[in-house]
Amino acid sequence: MESQYIHEQKRKSGKWETLKSVWKNEIYEFRKNELCKIIDSINPTVIFIDIFSSSDILVLHEKYKNTKLLFINPMLSTYRVDGFPTVEQGNWPGEVADTASRIQAEKISIKSLVYKPFDYCIRKAMERQFRQLISIGAFSVKYPVATDKTSALLFDNITEILLAPLELEISPKVRKPNQHYFGLCISSNRNDTELDPSFDQKFEQIIVKKNAGKRLIYCTFGTFYQGSDRALVEFLDKLLNAIKMLENVEVILSVNKFVIQTLKFQRNIPTNIHMFSRVPQLKVLRHSDLFVTHGGLGSIKESIHFGIPMLVYPLDLRYDQNGNGFKVEHHGLGLRGVFQHERSEDMKWKMQELLANPIYGNNIRQLQQKCSTNYSSDKLKDTLNQIVLN
Incomplete structure (x- = not known):
């Protein structure tokens, strides 16, 4: 999100600026200041992190060692389990060719280095940045990156609360030990706004x-x-x-x-x-x-x-x-x-x-x-x- 961050800061945009932003860990520092200001003002016992903002745990885990950090998932399970469809698949594995199996990750070659040098450098800088972040406080030792993740960046051994019933999953066998299902989670007294006046x-x-x-x-x-x-x-x-x-x-x-x-x-x-x-x-x-x-x-x-x-x-x-x-x-x-x-x-x-x-x-x-x-x-x-x- 560096390019968007640079734009919101009203700075000169471009791939060179993006590369510098990644190398300096600017978003990490910005996000840390933003979150710590909120957290320090309320002193919570537990922090729920939406899985689509899961990288926030890399910002918080070292400073808030005595605060419980949990993932909260607004979808069904986003892990890959052999023999079962993933969260986005509408078929049993093997019924049709899965989109994911047809799309291979882009390979960084000498050609890409020659013709897209900034893209190559940005990607390498991001890899370096990620290695640095997961090494803070030996985070990756206790919480390795989940190799069976699908839709979001997740880490092993982090407690995850799913706002859904396990009974809606294709099988209870997809449940992982760190996952807790909380049922329908309906706000029956919700007041919708901006309704059609008629x-x-x-x-x-x-x-x-x-x-x-x-x-x-x-x-x-x-x-x-x-x-x-x-x-x-x-x-x-x-x-x-x-x-x-x-x-x-x-x-x-x-x-x-x-x-x-x-x-x-x-x-x-x-x-x-x-x-x-x-x-x-x-x-x-x-x-x-x-x-x-x-x-x-x-x-x-x-x-x-x-x-x-x-x-x-x-x-x-x-x-x-x-x-x-x-x-x-x-x-x-x-x-x-x-x-x-x-x-x-x-x-x-x-x-x-x-x-x-x-x-x-x-x-x-x-x-x-x-x-x-x-x-x-x-x-x-x-x-x-x-x-x-x-």
Whole structure:
């Protein structure tokens, strides 16, 4: 992140400046000053470090030897375990050629040194920098770099708390000794902000129809797309065509205002389809019969919390959405599809199946019960106390 750091410091940019920044460990010093100022003001007993900021542990471990440093993971397990798909994979190993196995790491050769000397030097400087950081206080001796990591930089023997139930993993065998699963971790009293001003009034009318026998389908893709992206508009156009073939349904579609404007310009929107820029998701899920989602773990956990079958269309295949969709289907909590290539007829069949077949709802309710039993507040408090005290 040196180039971004240099830009934010309003300094002259370029590869030479980036190389100097890496060599001088500028970001390390900046981050240390930033974090220590906060930590010294509150004197915490424990510090939770998001795994996507896991390098912060290299900044903190030497100075705060008496403070418990933990990793907190907002996804399912990000380690590679033989025989099981990794967090981002949507298939069993060997079913199809894995993307990771097709992409080989770039080899630094004499040619790259000649034609890209700064890139070569920056990479070597980063390797030197990393060796220096993990050697501080003999960190790498006690906490070696995890060789089975996938999506984030992780270290062996660091306690990790996962904000998810183990039962959602493809198998309990993927759990490592240093990992602790904390269940659904739903904030049921969450107050969503920046809601569509037309939502409350229209939602009351939708609930009247729901109580009269209509089934409610809720569809949203989070904040992945901020504008009227062509791929999203094309997908939603096919989804609306599929919904037209369904009977006795009401649909809440939550997408950004630019997509709403584009769809309304391109086609007539049926009266049973209600489009909003932002809705209170928990309130809508509480009354839904089907959730069409991109497969973010937060949305999946909330759907499980309310017992709603899911139809998952992963958008970002680099991280966990693809794997989450695979796990939803594997556990019989719903179905999944391919975002860019799904046909309206396939969407229709899947939505009909999920609305009509009680097995999906039964599976989710069983998982709900397991989460309620295995991750009660008392059990989680005891687990956390043990983690902090050990």
